[in-house]
Amino acid sequence: MKIIVCIKQVPDTTEIKLDPVTGTMIRDGVPSIMNPDDKGGLEMALALKDKYGAHVTVITMGPPQADDILREAFAMGADRAIHLSDRKFAGADTLATSNAIAGALRVLDYDLIITGRQAIDGDTAQVGPQIAEHLDLPQVTYVEDLQFDGEKTFTIRKSTEEGYQMLQVEGPCIVTVLATANKARYMSVRGIVEAYDREVEVWNYNNISVDEAKLGLNGSPTRVWKSFTKGAKAAGKVFEMEPEEAANLIIEKLKEKFII
Amino acid sequence: MDKSQYKDVYVFIEQREGVIQKVAIELLGKARELADSLNEKVVAMLLGYEISDKAQELIAYGADVVLCADERELVQYTTEPYAQAITQIVHERKPSVVLIGATTIGRDLGPRLSARLETGLTADCTGLAISDDRELLMTRPAFGGNLMATIICKEHRPQMSTVRPGVMRAKPKDENRQGTVENVHIAFDKSKFKVKVLETIKEQKNRIDITEAKVLVSGGRGVGNAEGFEMLGKLAETLNAEVSSSRAMVDAGVMPHDRQVGQTGKTVRPDLYFAMGISGAIQHLAGMEESEFIIAINKDKYAPIFNTADLGIVGDVKKIVPLLTEKLAAMRK
Incomplete structure (x- = not known):
């Protein structure tokens, strides 16, 4: 079985601090990590490899420093790493990003493509299904568990608001995976040592199969029209009152805010 | 076009x-x-x-x-x-x-x-x-x-x-x-049509990640102990909310780390954040001040949390929370 896992390097948003005076984000010194849902997806691929013997390719699109997460994937057990990097890819929204990645996937072999559900820097959850559409593959999103019958069929547990769904699909297909699906393994010491000697293939536009007009800023239907910071808010009111009154006041506020 | x-x-x-x-x-x-x-x-x-x-x-x-x-x-x-x-x-x-x-x-x-x-x-x-x-x-x-x-x-x-x-x-x-x-x-x-639905199961979902919760009931030193957090849990249930915690209560072993809000915990942005018995250290504020609406209850009227809260109540969490829970539960019926 051939599995391709799409991964992304993101700033660790849990490490982001706010400037106590201005209320703005302090970006300096925020570490970059492999997106948690993607790491869950990589673990799913490696678990399939352990059980059935699979070849696992990881692919990422991003600036040169994204090389780090590909090395990390090597150290966890990935077999091949591809780094999509070209000025032509820059300024892409989700659709243009998905076109670039789909362009690379078109020239690769796969039985299963895994992406994370969403990346913590954008939370859009769009790129996985968009890749699926470009490649005309069935998709299952919000995947919590995936079982393989050893032949062709995947039985998948998909998380929903009310519980879960059990779905069945044959490969090739795309699944988008939750970080909570499985606990990612640690990098092995030997893996870490070796990861830095292994070859990460750096691909540009010429390596992939896609119409150039669909890439980067030109291939992006959405644009940022303007961005602004949320105004700092003023302190609210403080009351000293009896518990009964306090409870009633809170309920009043909850109604006002449509919480209840 | x-x-x-x-x-x-x-x-x-x-x-x-x-x-x-x-x-x-x-x-x-x-x-x-x-x-x-x-x-x-x-x-x-x-x-x-x-x-x-x-x-x-x-x-x-x-x-x-x-x-x-x-x-x-x-x-x-x-x-x-x-x-x-x-x-x-x-x-x-x-x-x-x-x-x-x-x-x-x-x-x-x-x-x-x-x-x-x-x-x-x-x-x-x-x-x-x-x-x-x-x-x-x-x-x-x-x-x-x-x-x-x-x-x-x-x-x-x-x-x-x-x-x-x-x-x-x-x-x-x-x-x-x-x-x-x-x-x-x-x-x-x-x-x-290649994806087949085998079955659809409805279940009581496990508690969701606090960063994804729309309403958080968060407790600090003023809540005191596990019993206090049980009280917050009951309130959370009536609001489909999750319970989170200040660092103090995580360090004290009362709450697990994945429930911690603040600089060394998680940054949350719910629609409603209850700060129950939380004084409002800057490290805590950093993790929750982007919440849409903040209600704080604290005994100390000089607690810094009141500078960030949209609604502040000077009072005893242990008296107000059970009353509030009771009223909300009655409304749901």
């Missing part, structure tokens, strides 16, 4: 087992506002099987036209049949705007459609408006939630957006509103 061919604001009406989801009603309310400023119509896309009796309700909530695709293939959601149905509707009718609820269904369907229709999709919008030149302005929190970005989709149609449940306000139901209902027959390509 000739944008002038595209008009009207379309809403994907999400239903599950024939029950119209609240988010669809909320989107109709927003669509009504947008359509009014464009002087165009609100069109509800009602997809499902044996659901045509729901059409009138959609008119009452703001739709001018209900397109009803009543097909056996749409009895329950899977990506491909729904994507085919909406693609056909979009190709035939050319909507200017398509709004979709950002549920596990909408977030599966939306991006698939945007790629099929080769148009833009803005996820999880918190604001939607029409510009002077009649473009849809889609506002969403950008990275970290501190920055807001307004997105446009100027050269492509339809302009698509997903909106999380609870973000927009539904219009009051007006049984006297008039509208039309049209049946739409979908020409499916069944050879593309």
